[in-house]
Amino acid sequence: MSISQQIGKLKKRVQKRLKLPRLFILFLGAIAVLCFWVIPAFTQQPIPIKVFIQSLEGTQWEPIVRDFNQTHDNIRLEVIKGPNDTNLVEDLYTSAFLLGDSPYDLVYMDIVWVPKFAAAGWLMPLSDRISEAELSEYLQGDIEGGTYEDQLYRMPFRSDGGMLYYRTDMLEQAGLQPPKTFEELIQTAKTVKEKNIAEIGYVWQGKQYEGLSAMFVEILEGQGGYWVNPDTKEVGLDGKEAIQALEFLRDTIKTGISPEGVTTYAEEETRLLFESGKTLFLRNWPYVYPLASKSEIAGKFAIKPMIHSPGENSGACLGGWGPGISSSTKHPDEAWEVIEYLSQPDVQRKFFLETGYVPARKSLFTDPTLVAQYSYYPNLLDVVENSALRPPIAQYAQASDILQRYLSAAITGSLSPQQAMQAAARETRNLLGR
Structure with a gap:
């Protein structure tokens, strides 16, 4: 039964049983419309997706966050800025997980954190969410660096x-x-x-x-x-x-x-x-x-x-950063929607133009817009394709x-x-x- 049918039925039942004046019946109908349609529209809030990032890069993410939130009514991306010291950021992530029910939905990781975090059960596997064809667009070393025991746990964002x-x-x-x-x-x-x-x-x-x-x-x-x-x-x-x-x-x-x-x-x-x-x-x-x-x-x-x-x-030696999904998040699909947005070439191109970081997506090394500003990018591709990983062990x-x-x-x-x-x-x- 549709909402309009339910409202009509409600009117008839009230009028028949209580014999109320027509004006009051109309008032009840207005209240019903308010309850069914208007209030949910105003009270439905976007789902917050939180990620913890070093302060400097957190500031560099501000245009990404602004653009994402302007184009996604159902999700609000929130960046919590931490210290610039990488080891301190890792320690704070670790503490949050050890305390249980981490407040972060996304985990923005240095490549060497992946084995530790994955082995501890702090990350959700991503392999079922992305195809091999899509992964082939990235540097092979970055994919390997985000993988633990044959499961992908970190999507590449920027390389090193x-x-x-x-x-x-x-x-x-x-x-x-x-x-x-x-x-x-x-x-x-x-x-x-x-x-x-x-x-x-x-x-x-x-x-x-x-x-x-x-x-x-x-x-x-x-x-x-x-x-x-x-x-x-x-x-x-x-x-x-x-x-x-x-x-x-x-x-x-x-x-x-x-x-x-x-x-x-x-x-x-x-x-x-x-x-x-x-x-x-x-x-x-x-x-x-x-x-x-x-x-x-x-x-x-x-x-x-x-x-x-x-x-x-x-x-x-391959470095670099990328997002994974916290195993404690209550919103894994929304977290993945953020990762999909970050993975778009246009989003990444804009970020690298502003920051000068190294892409993980291979096509961006020869992208005309990026090469016009960073002429060394094509030579850089030759360097990072010959990668050497630090041991991916827990x-x-x-x-x-x-x-x-x-x-x-x-x-x-x-x-x-x-x-x-x-x-x-x-x-x-x-x-x-x-």
Whole structure:
């Protein structure tokens, strides 16, 4: 029975049984219309979908949030801003889940959080919500980084990858080409320093923190080694390739192409040294490019994939961020609707134009609008397609802490590379129950 039929029937029953005046019957009809139609229209509120994001990027999301909320009457996207420290954001997400009934519907994740969060049961699998054809539009490494035990838990949004920056003018002055191997980098840096063209040959992230592990993944890949096999949990840190990778880092300091202070440098210290005009080579992330393009070395540098041993592959440690759905949300379909919106090429293009972050969608690297503003994007695609993942294991945070401590001990001279890698391998095997 329709609502109008119900109202008509109500009128007749009241008129027949109570014999009320016609005016009062009309009044009752108006009340019924108000109850059935008007009040629900005014009281129905959009479903809030909340996500916790670092403060800086939360501010950068404001145009996305505004546009989404203007075009979706049924959902209100809300961004809660947290500290800019990635580790603190992870800790706060973890605390919210451990306390139970997390207030967040979406989880905006660093790529290395996925195994931990998925293994703990804090995320909903997304594989049934998206096709293989749609996933093929993204960098393969970003898809693999969002996958745990054959289930997708994080959709790629923005990517990241380590690379080698070099001064084109310095190499040209010295009559040299960009290096491809570890040995070529050391020899090239020594030559340019000896010619007094550069004060510093090579800077990298040697501070004891996550950036040290990320950087080492690239050197390890370039030597043909591995950290942890995620399928078998075999540990390769005491293999000859891993020891050689650490010996290379130690040699950059011993030969003088890297300053001793490199053992205290994070991303920003190395970026500033490169932008100062004194440094030939820099290992860092893509965020440096637009900043360096506004410095005194603008137009005097280029990027290339990381160096490697002859016959081995270059590897860019893959970073990046993307959303997943909290297993505690009461609105998974609405949360997925937000993810679908974030995945639209037009939405992403607008975001990357404003921020200069690295896309995860492959087509955007050659998008004419983006390339007009960021001419290095096509070269960047070559870098990030040769990706090297940090081990996608639930105990990643603990494994990284072990590696950082022993890498730091070796590059500061407290232990030999062989001693450090043997100890790191032993502790990692204990961690993984091997």
